[in-house]
Amino acid sequence: xxxxxxxxxxxxxxxxxxxxxxxxxxxxxxxxxxxxxxxxxxxxxxxxxxxxxxxxxxxxxxxxxxxxxxxxxxxxxxxxxxxxxxxxxxxxxxxxxxxxxxxxxxxxxxxxxxxxxxxxxxxxxxxxxxxxxxxxxxxxxxxxxxxxxxxxxxxxxxxxxxxxxxxxxxxxxxxxxxxxxxxxxxxxxxxxxxxxxxxxxxxxxxxxxxxxxxxxxxxxxxxxxxxxxxxxxxxxxxxxxxxxxxxxxxxxxxxxxxxxxxxxxxxxxxxxxxxxxxxxxxxxxxxxxxxxxxxxxxxxxxxxxxxxxxxxxxxxxxxxxxxxxxxxxxxxxxxxxxxxxxxxxxxxxxxxxxxxxxxxxxxxxxxxxxxxxxxxxxxxxxxxxxxxxxxxxxxxxxxxxxxxxxxxxxxxxxxxxx
Numbered sequence: 019x020x021x022x023x024x025x026x027x028x029x030x031x032x033x034x035x036x037x038x039x040x041x042x043x044x045x046x047x048x049x050x051x052x053x054x055x056x057x058x059x060x061x062x063x064x065x066x067x068x069x070x071x072x073x074x075x076x077x078x079x080x081x082x083x084x085x086x087x088x089x090x091x092x093x094x095x096x097x098x099x100x101x102x103x104x105x106x107x108x109x110x111x112x113x114x115x116x117x118x119x120x121x122x123x124x125x126x127x128x129x130x131x132x133x134x135x136x137x138x139x140x141x142x143x144x145x146x147x148x149x150x151x152x153x154x155x156x157x158x159x160x161x162x163x164x165x166x167x168x169x170x171x172x173x174x175x176x177x178x179x180x181x182x183x184x185x186x187x188x189x190x191x192x193x194x195x196x197x198x199x200x201x202x203x204x205x206x207x208x209x210x211x212x213x214x215x216x217x218x219x220x221x222x223x224x225x226x227x228x229x230x231x232x233x234x235x236x237x238x239x240x241x242x243x244x245x246x247x248x249x250x251x252x253x254x255x256x257x258x259x260x261x262x263x264x265x266x267x268x269x270x271x272x273x274x275x276x277x278x279x280x281x282x283x284x285x286x287x288x289x290x291x292x293x294x295x296x297x298x299x300x301x302x303x304x305x306x307x308x309x310x311x312x313x314x315x316x317x318x319x320x321x322x323x324x325x326x327x328x329x330x331x332x333x334x335x336x337x338x339x340x341x342x343x344x345x346x347x348x349x350x351x352x353x354x355x356x357x358x359x360x361x362x363x364x365x366x367x368x369x370x371x372x373x374x375x376x377x378x379x380x381x382x383x384x385x386x387x388x389x390x391x392x393x394x395x396x397x398x399x400x401x402x403x404x405x406x407x408x409x410x411x412x413x414x415x416x417x418x419x420x421x422x423x424x425x426x427x428x429x430x431x432x433x434x435x436x
Contacts, residue, residue: 028148029088035135036084048131049076055127056120062112075103076124083128083160087153094160096167104168108175117172118165125161129154191265191273195311202307211263216278218258219301219313221321222246223271225294242270242295249296250274256289257282273317275310278303285336298334299324319344327433342426343433353430360420360427363412365436374412377405379428382421 039045053076057063063072078097086094107117132153136146190208193200202213224242243266254262254276261277282303283289292298299320301313316337323344324335337344346353357365364371364378377395381402384390388406392399410416417424 025145025148027145028152031139031141031145031149032087032152036088040081040084045077045080049073049080051131052076052080052124052127055130056123059123060116060119062116068106068110071099071103071106072120074099079124079160079164083157086160087156094163096164100164100168101171104171105175108172109179114169114172114176117168121161121165121168125157128157132157188265194307195314197311200307205307209263211261211275212277213310214306215259215261216303216305217309217313218253218276218278218282218303219310219317220250220253220274220276221267221271221299221314221317222249222274223268223297223321225297243272245296246270246272249292249298250276253289257287273314275313285334285339290334292333294333296333297321297324300334300336302338316341323347323433327435330435331433340429340433342429346426346430347434353434356423357427357430357436360423361431362414364409365431367436371436374405374409375428375431377402378409378417378424379432381406382417382425382428386417386421 039048050073053069053073056072057069063069075097078099082094082097104117107114133150136149136153141149187209190200190205194205194213205213224246247264250262250264250272254260257278258276259279262274264272264274267273285300290298290300299317301316301320303309304312320335320337320340323340324331326347327335346356361375364375377391380391380394381388384394388399388402392402395402406417
């Protein structure tokens with residue numbers, strides 16, 4: 019900004035003003051006035067430590083600005099105390115907008131003070147105008163320079179703090195999952211999640227990988243991580259006591275634990291429903307550190323089953339429903355041999371064979387009750403009896419001979435297909 023303050027009188031007035039203000043008692047009073055104007059508008063600075071860091075920053079800034087008023091330089095070094103203050107805001111968890119507000123209010127207070135001083139001297143109008151132009155120009159340059167530099171300092175400190183916190187949380191979770199002897203109270207305090215309660219462990223991911231989630235209207239931009247977090251929050255409110263802990267396991271994958279007070283929800287509960295592209299694997303609820311670890315291990319296993327099953331599997335898969343299929347599927351060639359050996363002709367990929375397999379599976383799960391199986395399938399009990407007769411003809415033996423093995427084979431086919 020160009021100025022007209024090139025007269026000797028203006029320069030002399032500024033020199034006298036700087037010399038007078040730099041006196042220790044006067045400077046302390048000016049700094050206190052400016053700080054009080056900020057504190058009155060920002061409640062967070064009623065904290066003693068925050069006020070102390072603000073005062074140190076303001077005092078150091080005042081020395082730099084005052085010394086620059088008598089010179090023709092346009093740069094204003096940002097003092098170390100100001101960088102320390104920006105780091106304090108970051109460490110205390112305040113938003114960067116608070117830092118910007120401090121300097122906005124500080125600029126208002128400085129301009130108000132300087133305008134008041136100039137007007138009190140009752141100078142000629144042209145001199146007063148030149149003084150105010152120079153003072154406004156210099157203070158504005160000072161604030162712009164400070165905000166630019168200190169925003170960088172704030173962000174660096176915030177990122178450093180976040181990395182340290184995330185690393186510590188990840189280290190604690192790894193220790194819990196690896197079976198290390200960690201104090202549950204220590205882990206609870208660091209994670210913000212009670213380890214001593216009953217847990218429901220989840221593993222969540224998306225079908226679309228890291229691709230932005232399509233939004234309504236055909237646009238894109240939804241963050242997969244945010245979508246998964248919202249699912250966990252809904253589950254925690256619907257099924258749990260509201261407490262939850264999450265940890266990213268990838269750009270589009272999440273580990274989660276939900277605190278439970280009552281009974282765990284049944285796999286068929288409609289509250290489990292999720293929409294594409296979300297997939298969820300659920301462990302068996304259990305308590306304390308062992309439950310935290312075991313539930314996660316089971317959720318990971320259920321995810322393996324879901325991924326091997328592909329599109330044919332449900333979007334939410336509970337380990338309790340696929341435990342046998344998971345264990346049998348560890349050795350896929352052996353599992354396929356078991357299916358072929360036990361199901362024989364029933365392992366054909368046609369619709370009629372699939373209907374017979376469904377009937378046999380329901381019949382065995384219903385403890386060989388035609389009535390119960392009919393209710394599960396929504397057909398007449400005589401239809402179940404007829405199909406069971408046909409199944410025994412195709413198998414070449416009675417179901418009483420190899421019932422358990424048949425049920426294992428059917429569990430595997432239900433997940434992995436024929």
